[in-house]
Amino acid sequence: MTGAVSKKEFVGGMFDAIAPTYDALNHFLSLGIDRLWRRRVVRMVSRASLVGTAGDEAIRKFTILDVATGTGDLVISLARRIAAARIVGVDISEGMLARGREKVARCSLSGRIVLQPGDAEALEFPDSTFDAVTVAFGVRNFGDIDSGLREMQRVLRPGGRCFVLEFSEPRGALFGPVYRFYFHRVLPWLGRLVSRDRGAYSYLPRSVDEFPAPERFAAMLREAGFAAVRVRRLSLGIAYVYEAEK
Numbered sequence: 743m744t745g746a747v748s749k750k751e752f753v754g755g756m757f758d759a760i761a762p763t764y765d766a767l768n769h770f771l772s773l774g775i776d777r778l779w780r781r782r783v784v785r786m787v788s789r790a791s792l793v794g795t796a797g798d799e800a801i802r803k804f805t806i807l808d809v810a811t812g813t814g815d816l817v818i819s820l821a822r823r824i825a826a827a828r829i830v831g832v833d834i835s836e837g838m839l840a841r842g843r844e845k846v847a848r849c850s851l852s853g854r855i856v857l858q859p860g861d862a863e864a865l866e867f868p869d870s871t872f873d874a875v876t877v878a879f880g881v882r883n884f885g886d887i888d889s890g891l892r893e894m895q896r897v898l899r900p901g902g903r904c905f906v907l908e909f910s911e912p913r914g915a916l917f918g919p920v921y922r923f924y925f926h927r928v929l930p931w932l933g934r935l936v937s938r939d940r941g942a943y944s945y946l947p948r949s950v951d952e953f954p955a956p957e958r959f960a961a962m963l964r965e966a967g968f969a970a971v972r973v974r975r976l977s978l979g980i981a982y983v984y985e986a987e988k
Contacts, residue, residue, distance in 0.1 A: 749885045750834060750861070756941060757812070758837035763937045765813055779981050780878060783907050784819045786985060787874055790903045791824050807832070807872040807897060809862045809890070810880020814842030814855070820876070821851050832860025862890040870899045878907040882953040891966035898988040904968060905985055909950045912979040921980065925950070956982050
C-alpha cells in the first residue's frame with residue numbers, strides 16, 4: 743500500500759473477499775463483546791436523538807449516516823432502537839454491502855435503511871444533511887483519516903453528533919501483554935483458518951497498531967471542527983467510543 747488510493751483498493755478488495763464469513767468470525771473472535779460495544783453506541787445515539795427535541799415528531803425526522811457500514815450490524819440496531827429513524831449506510835466494499843442488504847431485508851427494515859457505495863473521504867451528500875454520523879471499526883481503514891473526519895463534520899447539521907467506535911491497544915501491565923499476544927498471534931491464525939484469507943486478519947492488528955492513541959484521535963476530531971469531544975474506554979481499553987458535536 744503506497745498511498746490513500748491504494749489503501750482504499752486494498753481494503754475494499756479485502757472486505758469483498760471475507761464478506762461471507764465476516765459476521766460469524768468477528769463475533770467468535772471477540773467472544774461476542776463486539777455486540778456489547780455496538781449496543782453502547784446505539785444507546786448513546788438514542789439519547790442524542792432526544793436532546794432538544796419536541797417529542798415523537800422530532801424523532802420521526804432523525805437522520806443518521808453510518809460510514810464504513812460493512813454488513814449493517816450497527817444500522818440495524820439503530821433502526822430497531824430509534825423509532826422511525828431514517829438511516830443511510832455507506833461502504834466501499836460491494837461484497838459487504840450485499841451481505842448487509844440481505845440482513846436489512848430479513849429484518850423488514852428496507853423502508854428505513856438504505857445501504858449504498860460511498861467513500862468516507864468524499865461523501866456524496868450536501869452540507870448539514872444528517873442529525874448524527876456513526877462509524878464502528880472503520881476509521882482506521884480510511885486512506886486519510888483527517889479528510890474522513892472533515893467530511894463527517896461537513897455533512898452533520900449544526901448541533902449534530904458524531905460517534906466513533908474503534909479498537910485500541912490496552913495499556914495495563916498485566917492485561918496488555920496477554921491481549922497483545924492474542925491479538926497479534928492467535929487472532930490472525932484463527933482468522934486465516936476460517937476465512938481462508940491470508941491477509942485480512944493480519945491487517946487487523948497492524949491497522950490497530952497504526953491507529954492514533956485515544957488522546958491523539960480526540961485531538962484530531964477537534965482539528966476537524968468538532969467540539970465537546972468525549973472519550974469513553976471500553977473493556978479495559980480494547981476499544982473506545984468517541985462522541986463529538988458540530
